[in-house]
Amino acid sequence: MKKRFVSILVSSMLVVSLFTGCGSSEAPAANSETAPAVSEEASAQESSQQSVEEQVAEPGYVYSQGGVDVAVNGEMAPIVEAWGEPDKYFESESCAFQGMDKVYTYGSVVINTYPENDKDYVLTIELKDDTITTAEGIYIGSSKEDVVATYGAATSETDVALVYDKGECQLTFFFEDDCVTNITYAAKMD
Amino acid sequence: MLFTSIEFIGFLILVVVSYYLIPKKMQWPLLLIFSYIFYFIADPRYLLFILVTTLSTYGISIVMENINNASKEYMTAHKAQMSKEEKKAYKAQVKAKKWKWLLVCLFLNIGILSVTKYTNFVINNINNFLNDTSKLQLVDMIVPMGISFYTFQTMGYIIDVYRGKQEAQRNPFKLALFVSFFPQLVQGPISRYGDLAPTLFAEHKFDEKTVSFGLYRVLWGYFKKVVIADRMLTAVTTLVQQTDTYTGTYVFVAMLFYAFELYCDFTGGIDITIGIAEMMGIRLAENFHLPYFSKNIKEYWNRWHITMGTWFTDYIFYPISVCGPMLKISKWSRNHLGEVIGKRVPVYLSSFVVWLTTGIWHGAAWNFIVWGLMNFVVIMISQELEPLYAKFHNRFKVKGKPLYEGFQIIRTILLMSAIRMFDCYRDVPLTFKMVGSMFTKCNPGIFTDGSLMQIGLTGADYMVLAIGLIIVLSVSIMKVKAYSVREVLYAKPAFVFYTVMALMFLVTIVFGAYGVGYDSSQFIYNQF
């Protein structure tokens, strides 16, 4: 009779992992490449990306004003909808008509966009004066110490700036005499 | 190397051409070499895993067979001297020896499978249970390509050897090829050693019909995969990922699209696999038999992913049903719960285990487990309702009528598609919410107001999809009527047969959803 256990063993070993916890923890698939294309079977073949890779990409820094979040690589249209006509607007046709690069100026904020698939996405967000602050409270005129105290150690540093990378966003503080002169959120290249 | 990559196509041409150019004796060793190259290209580290599985299975199968042979010899030599009891005791002793070895093999290989595939799932759940997502660090585990498939295939073999149904393969290289044969490594079918070995190791002479039939099937597979499934992927991804926007009727659309996408994706892939093998004269087991023409869910599972289903039946369901403890449970429940319930207990328990493991096998996530159990529930319910159906059929005499059969088929497709939404949304509560919204939120206006043009497909895409699906459906209907399109075409002048293949190729090249021009990346931006 013992041989009948063979199959119990096969299954029970698999079952064991079941009883180690409960509740669903899987985030909805974040990666468009792997999500629904992966069939029941396909996921078995290409195996479990679920765990490490599939976690949602870390969100980058976001600039917030008037209840609207502006994030690099985010769509521009909802921002224009919320903030209305910009104070200043500049557009330049890219070579060979591959779309318009646009620059929107809203008060002290300048937003550059890039075109993709007939939509405009935020490329950079620039804070120009001390009437506005980053979501974390840094403004033009803050000291270098304030920046480091708020954001911690910079990802990289140049003669004129501290650069913080987070998610898809690169946040750069420019200094003159250890005083912030410009704040730019930019979509990370490469 | 994905099946749809240009590298794979180059690799394939190289394999098939050299297969027929070299001496026939070298054919299977060549396949072994190419299979290992295929695996090596995917990731050199994978080789270690497949080698461990192959060598452990090889060694243990030989040991078990040696035990068998030795015991037989002993028995023949000592038959006369042994009493009945002695014989029985000796047999039990032999079996126990073999059993130990089998245990080692299963523990090792299913252990590898479990550790690589399920470690992070377990960690996630422990963290969740402790309410602290950073308590245990997730490990960066490599999951060898196709490990679920080759582990099952190999375990099937070792169990067969244990059962004495299969002679052990004494050539380790042959066994290695059985484990690693490259077309089926990635997505099955899960072959039985006894079926595959004769054709895998046989010498194959170049035969125009065999090769062109194989190629025909490969082309047909690519057509389904690249022209239909990959094109639908865009829409399905959009619908499934933007769960705030796409509710109600959109969920229904997603459900249908996913049903077609999955069908074309999976059967296309298997057609490519079987076709590749066929080009070299090797016959693989069929994995599908017109699943979307099933009239109930049980039938569906006999027609969809067939090799997996039979594997679970042979190596899990039956053994569990007749194992000692189960017989005890069965006896107990008959005695205590009455005949009606008692009869069902063992069947239910075995089925439960089968569907649970089926779910787990599909992926290390709760949605797959729930998906598996949902299948279990539906099958059991329909089984319980059987008498009711029978009464209904008796009364209204609809059984076998085309209209009623159509209804049954559509009902089965819808039911299976609905259950599959767990696999789509990958999150159990979310799936319930979304599927629920199909009934609570009614927005059929999306069919007419152009909303369906916003989900990543253009009018041209819909046209290709419609024509493509009509072709697939027509071919399926031919098959229902027991025509093989290939055979019909082959009987016509050669020029016709080849032209059809050429057209499949050209259509796939032009209308396939692949490459830079086909924009599947747009959602990456949309997500954030």
Add this chain to the structure above:
Amino acid sequence: MKSKRFVAAFLVIILTLGSLYLLQRLLVPKYQTGIVEGSMVEEYYKDKSAHEVLFIGDCEVYENFSTITLWEKYGITSFIRGSAQQLTWQSYYLLEDALKYETPKVVVFNVLALKYNTPQNEAYNRMSIDGMNWSVSKINNIKASMTEEENFIDYVFPLLRYHSRWSELTSDDFEHFFSKDLVTHNGYYMRVDSKPQSEFPDPRPLADYTLGENAMGYMQKMVDLCKEKGIELILIKAPTEYPHWYDEWDAQVVEFAKNNDVEYINYIPLQEEIGLDMSVDTYDAGLHLNTSGAEKMADYFGAYLKENYDLIDYRENEEYATIWQEKVDFYNAMKEQQYSELEQYGELVSFGANAIRN
């Protein structure tokens, strides 16, 4: 019986290959109207006469220098090997490619592209590379230019890249199935319309102004190649001010030119001297010059070339004169057509954005 089947198979294979070729011809973009930038690189091979001056670079060369003015005023034979957002390595490989056919006396490279250090955009890559004849230079160019999403094989068989254009074919694709018309004037892209320059947005400060090593490396390779072939290399920054050319970048190019003993001229501060009036000499509000601007620029630059380099006045050479007369006629005819369209419609209709067919 068997052999018959093989013959049929063989025939079908030939037919399939033929169909693939025809499909490829049909589906590859023709770049004949509207977006013509994709035709620029291949037009070089259609010009059978030699050139003493070769421009390489991006839109800041192919829109800012009128080759016909260089000819008419100074008898200078020139060609512009430029394309949209042509990256530094693409310019280098186009130079390498051109030097297989001829050895000009002067090569002019516009430095704006140095701001890009990595592959940028698939569409521009295709426009710059597809038109090249196959050679080691093209292969290297592809390898240097491919973005992550691209595959080498797509360049070898453009059908794999453009197969899904079947739903957006235009009359151009059928008209120019076998032959394409010239769209440039020795690489110069003509636009006679005018849109005055307006205020540009303030340049954004950069955390790091260092020009990328990769781009600078390819400029170094240009210098080395030119030295090896005895060609004078001139580095220029075209007089247009947007996209912004930072002083810090300029300083690095000045330094580079000094170290390598090549000429570098930044024309931005020389706008006035050239005679450019950015309220009339640009067609897109200051990004690029229009024909009146490009002619002024060519006039100014031609005088400089004439004075500093030993260039032959080919107007006296009958063979060249005949060839170039044809070019001049084509130039004038297009100019006339553009002016008449401007007069009639107030804008260009068969050139530029309005001519893009979809």
